[in-house]
Each structure stands twice: as structure tokens, then as C-alpha cells.
Amino acid sequence: MGTWPTVVDLSGLGMSVRGLPVISASQEIMRCYGSTPDELIEYVEEVFSGSEWAEIGVELQSVGRGSVETRLRPWGDARAWHLDFFPASWTEHPYDRVPAGRRAEVAAYVDTVASILDGRLRESDLRAVAAEGGAAAVDRLVRGRVERLDQRHAALDALHGSLVDESLRLPRWALDFMLCEVETLNADREWLGAAVVAYHHGSAGRRPENVFGGVSFVFTAGAVDLARGHRAHTPGSGPAALEQLVRDAEAKEAGLRACPDGGA
Incomplete structure (x- = not known):
């Protein structure tokens, strides 16, 4: 066409x-x-x-x-x-539990994040960039990804602040939503860090598993405990579960580029 x-x-x-x-x-x-x-x-x-x-x-x-x-x-x-x-x-999931009266706030956040999502880098991506543009090109690429991760954190911070009640607590639906988002953001940070470490120093084995340990995202109005969220929402543990997060994110990105109900 x-x-x-x-x-x-x-x-x-x-x-x-x-x-x-x-x-x-x-x-x-x-x-x-x-x-x-x-x-x-x-x-x-x-x-x-x-x-x-x-x-x-x-x-x-x-x-x-x-x-x-x-x-x-x-x-x-x-x-x-x-x-x-x-x-x-x-x-x-996780949008199905958002009350109708709070969808506008979540929608604004989703639009903001969608505009800055750009996939996850692997060591091979960095080496391909280096082959074409040298170390300076790799540095620009990584700095750009770090900036986007910070922008996503700021957007999530703003959403968190708009969803807490007067006692700075999140409703159950909002906590579930925040846990999903911080898990994804943290996995993206770990993925980038692992790619950079592998590029500069060689493979250090599987990417870090502190996503399954005592990690919290601290926001202006409070903190979301990541470990508690994994016990509640993520089956399994270890590297396989982390790689599943990557596959889910890549599938979601592919879905956004496709027609939602099979249109040509």
C-alpha cells in the first residue's frame, strides 16, 4: 500500500x-x-x-x-x-485493574514511556556500533540509553506521587501496577549494565539477580519494594525468569508495531 x-x-x-x-x-x-x-x-x-x-x-x-x-x-x-x-x-494485565476513574493518569504515563522506549541493548549491539563508529559512538549510545532510563524513572515517580493517598500509601491496584513497572524498569537497567560490563570486561556470566533480592525503587512520596513484588507476582526465580522479562518486553514492542486484531 x-x-x-x-x-x-x-x-x-x-x-x-x-x-x-x-x-x-x-x-x-x-x-x-x-x-x-x-x-x-x-x-x-x-x-x-x-x-x-x-x-x-x-x-x-x-x-x-x-x-x-x-x-x-x-x-x-x-x-x-x-x-x-x-x-x-x-x-x-496490569492495566485491567486500573479503575475507570484513574485511567487518565495511567494513560498519560503510558504515552510518556512509549515515546522513549527503545528496546534492550546486548553486548553484540555495542560491538556492532563500535565497529562502525568507534568508542565514541558506543559512549553516545549508552549515555542516550541512560538518559531514557532516567526519564522513565521520572515519569514513574510522577505517577507514583499522583496515586498515593493522604497517608502516602498506594491502593492495592496501584501497588500491583507500580510493581510491574518497577520490575520492568529495573530489568532494563540490569540489561544495559550487563551489556556495558560484557563489552568492556568480557562476560561475567548471567546478568545480576538483585532484581530478585533486596531492591527498592525510592520515589518522592515513598518506596516500592521489588522483592516483595516478585514473591507476589513473578513465578520462578533466577536467570530464566529475568530472561522471560526480556522476552515479554520484546513481544510487547512487536505487538505495538502490529495491528491489534489482525488487520492487514
């Missing part, structure tokens, strides 16, 4: 939802459902004419469309819609 621009102009279709025109769409939506104007219009009507959607902040989002949700976001002065995918599913 060719390559779509990042934002596709839909203003000529005359499509509207809740009295506002849908004037643009993302490249990903068009790749999945935009082979013809009629197909796209039919898809949007199907999603937002039934009962399986919700207002989440200022957005309209499907609920349970697959590995990602379809959404309409205010465009420009909020008198029109932009159509795209929300990079998570409200019916899959």
Missing part, C-alpha cells in the same frame, strides 16, 4: 464522532484499516458506536480491542479528532 506520512489528512472524508470531525490519523491506523476510505469509516463507526469504549480524560478510547486500544484525541483547538492507537490494552 506504500508508506503513509506520520499524520494522514482525513479532513476530506467527512467522518465525525460525537459531533466533531475526525480530521487526521496515524500511520499505524492507516496501515491496518485505511486501505480504502470506506474501510476506515466502517472501522471507526464499529469501534465508537457500540458500548466497548470509554471517555478517558479528554480522549475516547476503545476498551478491549486487542493488544492496543483505538482512540480519538483532541486535535488543535479540541474541536476535531485525531485517530491513533493507545499503546496498551485496558483488558490486559
Whole structure:
């Protein structure tokens, strides 16, 4: 079908939802459902004419469309819609336990993190970069990854602060969500550290297992104990479980690039 621009102009279709025109769409939506104007219009009507959607902040989002949700976001002065995918599913763990009234806060966090996720580096990746650009290129790459990890931590810190109650405690659903996120963030940090150590000093065996030990993420309004979360939520232990986190994250990234329900 060719390559779509990042934002596709839909203003000529005359499509509207809740009295506002849908004037643009993302490249990903068009790749999945935009082979013809009629197909796209039919898809949007199907999603937002039934009962399986919700207002989440200022957005309209499907609920349970697959590995990602379809959404309409205010465009420009909020008198029109932009159509795209929300990079998570409200019916899959850990998002399925988020109360409807708190989805907007979690959605903002998910969007922030999705914009800076960039996969996990291996020793082989660093050696490939070094072969092309030398040590300076490796240094730039690693520094960029460290900066993104710090940005993710800051986003999680902000979410944590918005979810604690007056006594600085997290509701049970929020604790479960935070545990999943800190486990993933910590595994990403360990993966990067292991790649850098192996690149500079050779393999030191399996990556560190302090993700399964006494590790806490300290936030402005409190701390989340990682070891307790693993006992509660992660079956098994040791290197195999850590590698499963990597496989899950890579599968999630692949899912975000694919159509959520098998669209072409």
C-alpha cells in the first residue's frame, strides 16, 4: 500500500464522532484499516458506536480491542479528532485493574514511556556500533540509553506521587501496577549494565539477580519494594525468569508495531 506520512489528512472524508470531525490519523491506523476510505469509516463507526469504549480524560478510547486500544484525541483547538492507537490494552494485565476513574493518569504515563522506549541493548549491539563508529559512538549510545532510563524513572515517580493517598500509601491496584513497572524498569537497567560490563570486561556470566533480592525503587512520596513484588507476582526465580522479562518486553514492542486484531 506504500508508506503513509506520520499524520494522514482525513479532513476530506467527512467522518465525525460525537459531533466533531475526525480530521487526521496515524500511520499505524492507516496501515491496518485505511486501505480504502470506506474501510476506515466502517472501522471507526464499529469501534465508537457500540458500548466497548470509554471517555478517558479528554480522549475516547476503545476498551478491549486487542493488544492496543483505538482512540480519538483532541486535535488543535479540541474541536476535531485525531485517530491513533493507545499503546496498551485496558483488558490486559496490569492495566485491567486500573479503575475507570484513574485511567487518565495511567494513560498519560503510558504515552510518556512509549515515546522513549527503545528496546534492550546486548553486548553484540555495542560491538556492532563500535565497529562502525568507534568508542565514541558506543559512549553516545549508552549515555542516550541512560538518559531514557532516567526519564522513565521520572515519569514513574510522577505517577507514583499522583496515586498515593493522604497517608502516602498506594491502593492495592496501584501497588500491583507500580510493581510491574518497577520490575520492568529495573530489568532494563540490569540489561544495559550487563551489556556495558560484557563489552568492556568480557562476560561475567548471567546478568545480576538483585532484581530478585533486596531492591527498592525510592520515589518522592515513598518506596516500592521489588522483592516483595516478585514473591507476589513473578513465578520462578533466577536467570530464566529475568530472561522471560526480556522476552515479554520484546513481544510487547512487536505487538505495538502490529495491528491489534489482525488487520492487514
